[in-house]
Amino acid sequence: GGGIGIRLAESSREVEDDFDEVTEKDPEGNVYVQKYIRGINASASVISNGKESRCLSVNEQIIGDKSLNVPRKFGYCGNIIPLSAEDGITSKISKYSETICSEIGVVGSNGVDFIIGDKPYLVEVNPRFQNTIDMIEGSFDLNLLEMHIESTEGKLPEKKDLKRSSTKLIIYAKRDIRAPKLNRLSTILDIPRKNSKIEKEEPICSILKFGEKRDKTTEEAYKLARKVQQKCYRASR
Numbered sequence: 001g002g003g004i005g006i007r008l009a010e011s012s013r014e015v016e017d018d019f020d021e022v023t024e025k026d027p028e029g030n031v032y033v034q035k036y037i038r039g040i041n042a043s044a045s046v047i048s049n050g051k052e053s054r055c056l057s058v059n060e061q062i063i064g065d066k067s068l069n070v071p072r073k074f075g076y077c078g079n080i081i082p083l084s085a086e087d088g089i090t091s092k093i094s095k096y097s098e099t100i101c102s103e104i105g106v107v108g109s110n111g112v113d114f115i116i117g118d119k120p121y122l123v124e125v126n127p128r129f130q131n132t133i134d135m136i137e138g139s140f141d142l143n144l145l146e147m148h149i150e151s152t153e154g155k156l157p158e159k160k161d162l163k164r165s166s167t168k169l170i171i172y173a174k175r176d177i178r179a180p181k182l183n184r185l186s187t188i189l190d191i192p193r194k195n196s197k198i199e200k201e202e203p204i205c206s207i208l209k210f211g212e213k214r215d216k217t218t219e220e221a222y223k224l225a226r227k228v229q230q231k232c233y234r235a236s237r
Contacts, residue, residue: 004072004075005022006072006073006074008036008073008074018031019031034123037115037117037121038115038117039115039116039117039121040060040083040085040115040116041060041061041062041063041113041114041115041116042058042059042060042061042083042085042093042113042114042115042116042120043058043059043061043079043111043112043113043114043130043132044057044058044059044093044094044096044097044111044112044114045057045059045109045110045111045130045132045136045144046097046098046101046109046110046111046112047108047109047110047144047147047148047151047156047157048101048102048105048106048107048108048110048151048156049107049151049152049153049154049155049156050105050106050107050154051102051105052098052102052156053097053098053099053101053102053106053110053156054098054156054157054158054159055093055094055095055097055098055159056136056140056142056144056147056157056159056160057081057082057132057136057139057140057162058082058083058090058093058094058097059079059080059081059082059083059132059135060079060080060081060082060083060084061076061078061079061113062076062077062078062079062080062169063075063076063077064077065077065078067222067225068169068170068171068172068225069171069172069173069174069201069229070170070172071172071200071201075172076131076170077169077170077171077172078167078168078169078170078206079131079132079135079166079167079168080165080166080167080168080214080218081132081135081136081139081162081165081166081167082139082162082165082214084214085116089116089120092119092120093112093114093116093120096112096114096120096122097112097114100112100122100125101125104125106125106127107151107152108127108148108151108152109128109129109130109133109144109147109148109151110125110126110127110128111125111126111128111130111132112124112125112126113125113126129144129148131168132168133145134168134189134208135166135168135208138164138166138208138210139162139163139164139165139166139210140160140161140162140163141160141163142157142160164210164211164212164217165210165211165212165213165214165217165218166208166209166210166211166217167207167208167209167217167218167220167221168206168207168208168209168221169206169207169221169222169225170190170203170205170206171203171204171205171206171207171225171228171229172201172202172203172204173198173199173200173201173202173203173204173232174200174233175200175233176197176198176199176200177197177198177204177232177233178195178196178197178198179192179193179194179195179196179197179198179204179232180194180231180232180234181194182194182205182228182231185224185227185228185231187207187208187209187221187224188205188206188207188208188224188228189205189206189207189208190203190205190206191205192204192205198232204228204232205228207221207224207225207228208221209221209224
């Protein structure tokens with residue numbers, strides 16, 4: 001979850017070292033190997049009824065962003081809606097995700113992750129609500145929970161046009177801190193209790209911004225993230 005336990009081996013020696021480290025911690029555990037593909041991290045939000053599926057949104061994933069102090073190279077730290085890619089790529093991801101979810105028979109709200117290199121590559125299917133739930137509801141003016149429930153009765157929603165862009169960021173602590181009062185800052189979610197201890201590498205809070213233009217919305221979200229970081233570290237001196 002969230003990129004925990006994933007390592008990038010760039011040589012045969014690193015492969016051996018990673019295998020030794022993983023099996024030493026959990027001798028009976030499994031090690032899975034994937035080819036590393038450089039590209040854009042993307043996801044699709046899909047509603048399925050066990051036989052058919054509808055892709056509601058194709059999103060960009062924010063992975064390993066050092067400015068958010070995420071402690072892992074493959075650590076998940078947010079999303080942007082919509083995905084910035086050629087229309088053909090977005091359409092392919094939408095179609096692929098619907099086909100995959102229909103084929104394996106999942107029900108309700110599901111997420112399908114891709115890497116976009118020379119083409120979209122499937123990474124995984126998440127048969128659960130995704131961290132984009134509030135983003136999708138606000139970007140498309142829909143009730144995802146209601147759709148999830150209705151899908152168990154065989155109903156599927158019609159696709160809706162994007163109403164507004166959205167950006168969600170998860171901010172991590174670069175050192176141990178005491179949480180300042182954050183509830184006066186707008187568009188902040190997952191707010192910690194004032195003076196609660198947040199250890200290094202743990203998440204501090206989330207930021208959720210909506211706007212008409214994708215790039216401006218994302219810029220404003222990162223600006224607020226910097227403001228939160230400054231407030232946290234200034235309060236913990």
